[in-house]
Amino acid sequence: MSAPVQRRTVAVDAGDGALLHTTVEGSDAAPVTLVLAHGWTLSQAAWDDVATELATDVAAGELRLVRYDQRGHGRSSWGETEPVSIDLLGEDLVQVLDRCAPTGPVVLGGHSMGGMTIMCLAANHESLIGSRVRGVALVDTSAGDVHRPPRTRRGRLQARLQPGLLAAAIARASLVERLRRLAPPASPAHRKVVRGLLYGADATDAMVLRGAEIMHATPVRVFATFYPALGEHDKRQGLAALTRVPVEVLVGEEDKLTPVRHSRQLAQVLPDAVLHVEPRCGHMLPQERPGLVTAALRRLLSAAAGDEAVAGGGVTTPP
Amino acid sequence: MTSTRVSPAAAVLTPGREVGVAVIGSGFAGLGLAIRLRQQGETDFLVLERGDDVGGTWRDNTYPGAACDVQSHLYSFSFAPNPDWPRTYSGQPEIQAYLRSTAERFGVYPHCVFGADVTDARWDDAARRWRITTTAGELSARVLVSAAGALADPVLPDIPGLGSFAGTVMHSARWNADHDLTGEQVAVIGTGASAIQIVPAIQPRVVGLAVYQRTPPWVIPRGDRPVRPAARRTYRRFPAVQRAVRGALYASREVLVVGLAKQRRFLKPVGKLARAHLDGQVRDLQLRAALTPDYTIGCKRILISNDYYPAVSAPNAELVTAGIAEVRPHSIVTRDGVERPTDTIVLATGFATTDLPIAHRITGRAGHTLAEAWAGGMVTNRGTAVAGFPNLFLLVGPNVGVGHTSMVYMIESQLNYVLDALATMDAEGLAVLETTPQAQADYRQLIADRSQGTVWLAGGCGSWYLDEHGHNTTLWPDFTFRFRALTRRLDRENYTGTPADAEVAA
Numbered sequence: 001m002s003a004p005v006q007r008r009t010v011a012v013d014a015g016d017g018a019l020l021h022t023t024v025e026g027s028d029a030a031p032v033t034l035v036l037a038h039g040w041t042l043s044q045a046a047w048d049d050v051a052t053e054l055a056t057d058v059a060a061g062e063l064r065l066v067r068y069d070q071r072g073h074g075r076s077s078w079g080e081t082e083p084v085s086i087d088l089l090g091e092d093l094v095q096v097l098d099r100c101a102p103t104g105p106v107v108l109g110g111h112s113m114g115g116m117t118i119m120c121l122a123a124n125h126e127s128l129i130g131s132r133v134r135g136v137a138l139v140d141t142s143a144g145d146v147h148r149p150p151r152t153r154r155g156r157l158q159a160r161l162q163p164g165l166l167a168a169a170i171a172r173a174s175l176v177e178r179l180r181r182l183a184p185p186a187s188p189a190h191r192k193v194v195r196g197l198l199y200g201a202d203a204t205d206a207m208v209l210r211g212a213e214i215m216h217a218t219p220v221r222v223f224a225t226f227y228p229a230l231g232e233h234d235k236r237q238g239l240a241a242l243t244r245v246p247v248e249v250l251v252g253e254e255d256k257l258t259p260v261r262h263s264r265q266l267a268q269v270l271p272d273a274v275l276h277v278e279p280r281c282g283h284m285l286p287q288e289r290p291g292l293v294t295a296a297l298r299r300l301l302s303a304a305a306g307d308e309a310v311a312g313g314g315v316t317t318p319p
Numbered sequence: 320m321t322s323t324r325v326s327p328a329a330a331v332l333t334p335g336r337e338v339g340v341a342v343i344g345s346g347f348a349g350l351g352l353a354i355r356l357r358q359q360g361e362t363d364f365l366v367l368e369r370g371d372d373v374g375g376t377w378r379d380n381t382y383p384g385a386a387c388d389v390q391s392h393l394y395s396f397s398f399a400p401n402p403d404w405p406r407t408y409s410g411q412p413e414i415q416a417y418l419r420s421t422a423e424r425f426g427v428y429p430h431c432v433f434g435a436d437v438t439d440a441r442w443d444d445a446a447r448r449w450r451i452t453t454t455a456g457e458l459s460a461r462v463l464v465s466a467a468g469a470l471a472d473p474v475l476p477d478i479p480g481l482g483s484f485a486g487t488v489m490h491s492a493r494w495n496a497d498h499d500l501t502g503e504q505v506a507v508i509g510t511g512a513s514a515i516q517i518v519p520a521i522q523p524r525v526v527g528l529a530v531y532q533r534t535p536p537w538v539i540p541r542g543d544r545p546v547r548p549a550a551r552r553t554y555r556r557f558p559a560v561q562r563a564v565r566g567a568l569y570a571s572r573e574v575l576v577v578g579l580a581k582q583r584r585f586l587k588p589v590g591k592l593a594r595a596h597l598d599g600q601v602r603d604l605q606l607r608a609a610l611t612p613d614y615t616i617g618c619k620r621i622l623i624s625n626d627y628y629p630a631v632s633a634p635n636a637e638l639v640t641a642g643i644a645e646v647r648p649h650s651i652v653t654r655d656g657v658e659r660p661t662d663t664i665v666l667a668t669g670f671a672t673t674d675l676p677i678a679h680r681i682t683g684r685a686g687h688t689l690a691e692a693w694a695g696g697m698v699t700n701r702g703t704a705v706a707g708f709p710n711l712f713l714l715v716g717p718n719v720g721v722g723h724t725s726m727v728y729m730i731e732s733q734l735n736y737v738l739d740a741l742a743t744m745d746a747e748g749l750a751v752l753e754t755t756p757q758a759q760a761d762y763r764q765l766i767a768d769r770s771q772g773t774v775w776l777a778g779g780c781g782s783w784y785l786d787e788h789g790h791n792t793t794l795w796p797d798f799t800f801r802f803r804a805l806t807r808r809l810d811r812e813n814y815t816g817t818p819a820d821a822e823v824a825a
Contacts, residue, residue: 004656004658006650006657007659008504009636009637010526011526011633011634019633019635020634021634021635043603045603045605059656069634074603075603075632075633075636213604213605216604217604218602219602
C-alpha cells in the first residue's frame with residue numbers, strides 16, 4: 001500500500017457549548033494548512049469535490065486539509081449564544097484554527113456564509129491576517145447587503161411578514177420537518193426548486209441531488225435562525241486587513257443568492273484581489289466547478305508555502 | 320464495581336473429592352441448576368467457577384453501558400422473582416447484584432469453588448465417573464454438567480499488526496475499568512450488541528471516536544423507564560401481578576417468532592420501525608445509508624438502543640466502513656488508504672459461539688474430545704446430551720440460543736430436563752445414562768427442518784448464529800414453548816441406562 005493519509009475527527013469546543021465536527025486530513029508536518037468553511041444550510045460535505053481534487057496534494061504531504069461543520073449544521077451542535085451572528089461564526093473559525101492548525105501558514109477558503117465567516121475573522125482579528133492567514137478564497141459570497149430593501153409592494157409585504165414566518169417555523173419545527181419529509185430530495189419537484197435557486201445551466205442532476213441531500217439533512221432551525229444573521233452581515237468597511245494577503249474572489253455568473261455584484265463589490269474593496277466570474281454557473285461553485293475552485297486554492301497555497309520557505313530560509317541563512 | 324464486595328464463604332477442593340454432580344460455570348445456567356438442586360434438598364454437588372464470583376457473562380461484561388436487551392421481569396429466574404428491579408431494562412450492575420443475592424439467598428455459595436478453571440474432564444469408563452482437573456485441584460463426579468455458556472470466551476479478530484499496537488487493546492468482555500479513556504482517540508471495532516452499548520457510553524468523554532463497522536445492525540427503540548415505587552410495592556405484595564407482567568412480556572416477544580421463523584412478511588412492521596428510528600435520529604443521508612442494513616431484519620440479532628445513532632453522529636465521532644487493512648503501533652489503517660491515529664482499541668468482536676471452547680476440554684468414552692466428536696457439526700439430543708459422553712449434560716449448548724427473548728426461559732427448560740434425568744437415574748438405580756446416536760441424528764434433522772426458511776438462514780446475512788458450513792448450530796429455530804415441551808421430561812426412550820450393579824465392561 002502507498003503511504004496512507006492521516007485522518008482525525010475532532011470536536012472543536014467553541015467555548016459556549018457548541019462542538020464543531022471537524023475533519024483533519026494529512027500530515028501535521030505539511031508546510032501549509034487549508035481550512036474550508038461551508039455555506040448556509042450546507043455542511044463540510046459541500047467541499048467533498050474540492051477535497052477529492054486536493055487528495056493527491058494531501059497524500060503527498062504538501063497540504064493539511066481541515067473541514068468543519070459550522071455550528072448547528074451537519075454534525076456540529078448548537079452553543080448557548082443567542083441570537084447567532086456571522087461574527088460568532090468568525091470566532092468559531094478562530095477556535096478551529098487554534099485547535100487544528102495552531103502553527104504554520106494557513107489558507108482559508110469560504111463558500112457563501114463560509115466566506116462571510118472569514119470576513120468576520122479578518123475584521124475582528126486583524127492580527128491573524130498576514131501572520132497566520134496567508135491567503136483567502138471567497139467563493140459565491142458577499143460583504144453585506146444580502147437582503148436588499150424590497151422595491152415592490154409585494155416585496156415589502158413579504159419583508160414585513162418574514163420575522164413572524166421565521167419565528168413560526170422555529171416554534172413549529174417538528175411540523176415543518178414532517179412537511180419536508182413529504183418531499184425528499186429524491187422527488188423531482190424538490191430538485192427543481194433547488195436547481196432553480198442555487199445552480200447554473202451546466203449543473204448535472206447528480207450535483208443537484210447531492211446538494212439537495214446535504215441541505216435536506218439541515219434542520220429547519222438552521223434555515224430560520226441564520227437567515228436574519230445573513231441579512232445583518234456587513235463587513236464592507238472591515239476588510240482592510242485582507243489587503244495584506246492574496247485573495248481570490250470567485251462567483252457564478254448566474255448566482256441568484258449572492259449575485260455577481262456582491263463579488264464585484266469585494267473586488268473594489270480589495271483592489272489586489274483576483275476576481276473570476278464563471279459563466280453558466282450558479283451559487284454552488286465548489287460543486288459546479290471544483291477544478292476552478294481548486295486551482296484558485298492551489299495558487300494561494302503555493303504562495304503561502306513559498307512564503308514560508310523564503311521565511312524559513314531567512315532564519316537559517318546568515319545575513 | 321462488584322468485586323469490592325466480599326463473597327460469602329465458598330467451597331475448597333480437597334484431594335480425592337468426590338461429588339454427585341459437578342457443574343462448570345456459575346452464570347444464569349450453573350446458578351439456576353445449583354438453586355434447583357438446593358431446592359430439592361440436594362447437597363452433593365459443586366459448582367466449578369473460573370472467576371472469583373458467580374455471574375458468568377454478567378460478571379465479566381463490565382464495559383460502560385453494559386445492559387440487558389430483555390426486560391428484567393422476564394430476564395430473571397421464575398423461581399426467584401425480584402420485585403425491586405429499578406428499571407424495566409436493567410444494567411449489568413443490577414443483574415450481577417441480583418445473581419449474587421439470589422445465590423446467597425438459596426445457599427449456593429458454599430457449593431462454589433472459585434478460581435477453578437476446568438482444564439480437563441475425562442469419562443472414566445471403569446469407575447463410571449467423570450475425572451475433572453481444575454486450576455484449583457482435582458475431583459471426580461458421577462454427573463458432569465457444563466454450564467459454560469456460549470458468550471464466555473472472547474473472540475479476538477485476526478487483524479494484521481494488532482499485536483504490534485503500542486496503545487491499550489481491550490475486549491468488551493475483559494474491560495479494564497482502571498484505563499481512563501478521557502481525552503483519547505478511541506477505536507471501537509464491531510457494531511454488535513456490546514458495541515452499541517459501549518459507543519454511547521464512552522463517546523462524551525473521548526476526544527475522537529472511530530467506529531469500525533463491517534455490517535450495520537438493525538436497531539429499534541429501547542423502551543427503558545424507571546419502575547415506579549408503587550409498582551414495586553404491588554409486585555412485592557402480589558407476586559401474581561409480577562408473574563402476569565412476565566407472562567405478557569413473554570407473549571409479546573414470542574409473537575416475533577412468527578416473523579423470524581415462520582412467515583418473514585410479519586417482520587415488515589419491525590423493519591419499518593427500525594427504519595423510522597434510524598431516519599428520525601440520523602439526518603445525514605450518507606451516514607444514514609452507511610447505517611442501513613442490506614439484509615432482512617432479524618437475520619442478525621435485533622438491537623435496541625436510543626442513544627447509539629446519536630453517538631455515532633456526534634461531533635467527535637466517525638463511522639468507518641472501509642475494512643481494516645492493518646494496525647500500526649499508534650494507528651489503524653483502512654483499505655482505502657486512510658490512517659487514523661489511535662490511543663485505545665476496543666474490540667467489541669463478540670464470542671466464540673459456534674465452536675464452544677469447553678468442548679476441547681471434555682473427553683468422552685472413546686477417548687476423543689467433544690470438539691473432535693463435533694468436527695462435522697455440533698450434534699446433540701435436545702441441545703443437552705451427546706452420544707459417547709455418558710452422564711454429561713450441556714446447558715446453553717448448541718441450538719438453545721435465542722435472540723428475541725429471555726435466555727433464562729431456555730435455561731429453565733433445560734433445567735427441567737437435566738433434573739428429570741437425575742431423578743430418573745436415582746429412580747432406576749442407574750450408574751450411567753447416555754443418549755443414542757439415532758436420537759442425535761433425529762434431533763439434528765428436527766433442527767434443520769425447522770431452520771428451513773427462517774430469517775437466520777434466508778435473511779441474507781452472515782451471523783454468529785451460523786457455523787462455517789452455514790448451518791444453524793446456535794439458535795432454537797421455533798417458538799420457545801415448543802422447546803419447553805420437548806424438555807419437560809427426559810425422553811427415556813432415547814437413552815440407554817446402565818444399572819449401578821451391572822458388570823463393568825472389560
